[in-house]
Amino acid sequence: MLCQNCNKKEATVHITKIINGVKTELHLCEDCARENPEVNLSQPFGIGVPFSFQNILDGLFEVSGIEKKEVNDEIRCPVCNMSMEDFRRTGRVGCGNCYAAFKNEMIPLVKRIHGGVQHTGKVPKRTGGLLKVRRDIDKLKEELKTSIDNEEYEKAAEIRDKIKELEKSADNENNKGKGEK
Amino acid sequence: MANLYSNMNGSDIIITSRIRLARNIKDIPFPHKLDEDKSNEIIDKVYGTLSGDDLQGIGPFNLVRFNKLSSAEKFSMVERHLISKELISNASKSAAIVNENENVSIMINEEDHIRLQVMMPGFKLKEALNYANELDDIIEGKIDYAFDNKLGYLTSCPTNVGTGLRASVMLHLPALSISKSVGGILNTLNQVGMTIRGIYGEGSSSEGNIYQVSNQVTLGLSEEEIINSLIAVVGKIVDQEKAARNALNEKQGKELEDDLYRSIGILKYARMLSSREALNLLSNVRMGIDMGIIKDVKPEVVNELIVKVQPATLQLQSDKELSGAERDELRAAIVRDAL
Numbered sequence: 273m274l275c276q277n278c279n280k281k282e283a284t285v286h287i288t289k290i291i292n293g294v295k296t297e298l299h300l301c302e303d304c305a306r307e308n309p310e311v312n313l314s315q316p317f318g319i320g321v322p323f324s325f326q327n328i329l330d331g332l333f334e335v336s337g338i339e340k341k342e343v344n345d346e347i348r349c350p351v352c353n354m355s356m357e358d359f360r361r362t363g364r365v366g367c368g369n370c371y372a373a374f375k376n377e378m379i380p381l382v383k384r385i386h387g388g389v390q391h392t393g394k395v396p397k398r399t400g401g402l403l404k405v406r407r408d409i410d411k412l413k414e415e416l417k418t419s420i421d422n423e424e425y426e427k428a429a430e431i432r433d434k435i436k437e438l439e440k441s442a443d444n445e446n447n448k449g450k451g452e453k
Numbered sequence: 454m455a456n457l458y459s460n461m462n463g464s465d466i467i468i469t470s471r472i473r474l475a476r477n478i479k480d481i482p483f484p485h486k487l488d489e490d491k492s493n494e495i496i497d498k499v500y501g502t503l504s505g506d507d508l509q510g511i512g513p514f515n516l517v518r519f520n521k522l523s524s525a526e527k528f529s530m531v532e533r534h535l536i537s538k539e540l541i542s543n544a545s546k547s548a549a550i551v552n553e554n555e556n557v558s559i560m561i562n563e564e565d566h567i568r569l570q571v572m573m574p575g576f577k578l579k580e581a582l583n584y585a586n587e588l589d590d591i592i593e594g595k596i597d598y599a600f601d602n603k604l605g606y607l608t609s610c611p612t613n614v615g616t617g618l619r620a621s622v623m624l625h626l627p628a629l630s631i632s633k634s635v636g637g638i639l640n641t642l643n644q645v646g647m648t649i650r651g652i653y654g655e656g657s658s659s660e661g662n663i664y665q666v667s668n669q670v671t672l673g674l675s676e677e678e679i680i681n682s683l684i685a686v687v688g689k690i691v692d693q694e695k696a697a698r699n700a701l702n703e704k705q706g707k708e709l710e711d712d713l714y715r716s717i718g719i720l721k722y723a724r725m726l727s728s729r730e731a732l733n734l735l736s737n738v739r740m741g742i743d744m745g746i747i748k749d750v751k752p753e754v755v756n757e758l759i760v761k762v763q764p765a766t767l768q769l770q771s772d773k774e775l776s777g778a779e780r781d782e783l784r785a786a787i788v789r790d791a792l
């Protein structure tokens with residue numbers, strides 16, 4: 273079989289895509305396959321149906337209870353000017369502020385994808401501010417509990433001091449925030 | 454070249470561990486919305502955080518711009534898992550920051566402004582995460598990230614928000630591939646927010662039987678929780694692979710031994726090898742070494758060949774543009790030499 277793209281070389285790369293139940297086949301030579309954006313080494317399609325975000329996006333919107341007609345296309349992100357229609361087309365938001373600008377659409381979508389909507393992981397060290405301190409306090413409180421359970425009272429006292437210190441800095445951070453407003 | 458793979462000493466089923474963090478700069482549109490000037494500004498800004506003298510033993514890091522590289526050089530970086538194809542499809546606006554031994558690669562202006570990757574040989578997810586966090590903190594020391602208290606690190610695609618973390622482990626699963634068990638594993642993994650995919654090749658099976666297991670869910674779990682569940686899942690898959698190998702050995706021991714010896718025979722004497730054939734035969738040899746059947750080949754040699762036989766990396770070994778047939782010839786010569 274010859275390559276469907278250049279019709280010159282033998283097709284050695286065979287791609288089967290199944291999107292929304294429609295099967296399409298693509299036969300390419302090694303060189304053309306390498307130029308083809310659908311042939312992605314870092315996201316191979318070795319097994320199962322390829323994961324295409326754009327293609328499942330509409331489905332996700334449907335189950336999130338957002339009908340296409342309800343989406344107001346007049347609204348645009350103040351920072352990057354993206355509209356909801358742009359997002360539907362590309363599957364990508366335009367900037368970080370889009371999540372807030374399209375909160376009503378994005379939060380249910382994110383929930384569908386991840387199951388939850390509350391970040392519990394890392395917080396930026398320098399700019400994380402109060403949230404970063406609170407996370408550190410939570411972590412220390414857990415350590416405190418373990419050390420008490422293990423009857424390591426000296427260690428527990430040290431941790432308690434650290435927590436006090438952090439709580440003080442959290443208060444300062446809090447007041448600073450109020451002062452700015 | 455391919456240092457990461459040649460440094461491995463005999464870690465058998467688990468090949469490499471990888472951590473990827475997606476980060477974006479606050480109040481700046483994502484890469485697909487940027488023109489060349491703005492994109493270059495971001496490249497300078499990010500590289501600026503890692504090009505100082507105060508890195509305390511981390512680095513040095515080199516900035517790679519793709520307009521200066523040949524097509525083979527670019528695609529060889531893809532084959533070495535340093536960058537993605539998407540990054541070079543946008544070559545005039547993108548760049549990569551890579552360290553000497555190629556275990557750190559930071560893609561700039563791919564889908565997100567920053568995609569920080571750390572790769573380590575063997576099963577070292579925690580170590581890789583710690584290293585990635587260190588680099589992340591260095592970058593964040595000078596750059597304000599797009600971050601939301603509720604949604605975490607904000608990314609171009611909502612599938613990555615939260616931790617922005619994709620942790621993955623590359624596995625060699627020949628016996629599970631032969632027994633067609635990978636599909637079942639996929640179904641199970643999907644239910645726990647993870648996935649498995651073939652690394653090389655296309656169609657129904659993965660060439661070389663190399664797969665990548667990674668988390669899909671990035672929000673609602675901490676980095677540690679994501680990694681701990683991945684570690685648990687990978688441990689189970691490794692157990693299953695071992696059991697499948699034992700079963701194979703018990704049921705078809707002689708045939709298996711014959712297969713493995715034939716594989717090394719072909720690799721040692723063939724005059725032409727396609728990348729598919731080479732990868733599949735190398736997979737057999739690797740399994741033969743792991744099972745103690747093939748004794749005169751070092752696993753590092755096989756690991757290094759897996760990368761060297763890839764088309765673009767192969768092209769780099771030659772000073773003239775190679776046709777498919779010429780590549781197959783060179784591939785066979787390189788494999789013969791190494792074995």
Ligand SMILES: [Zn+2]
Nearest residue numbers: 275278301304
């Ligand atoms: Zn072609």
Ligand SMILES: [Zn+2]
Nearest residue numbers: 349352367370
């Ligand atoms: Zn926006």
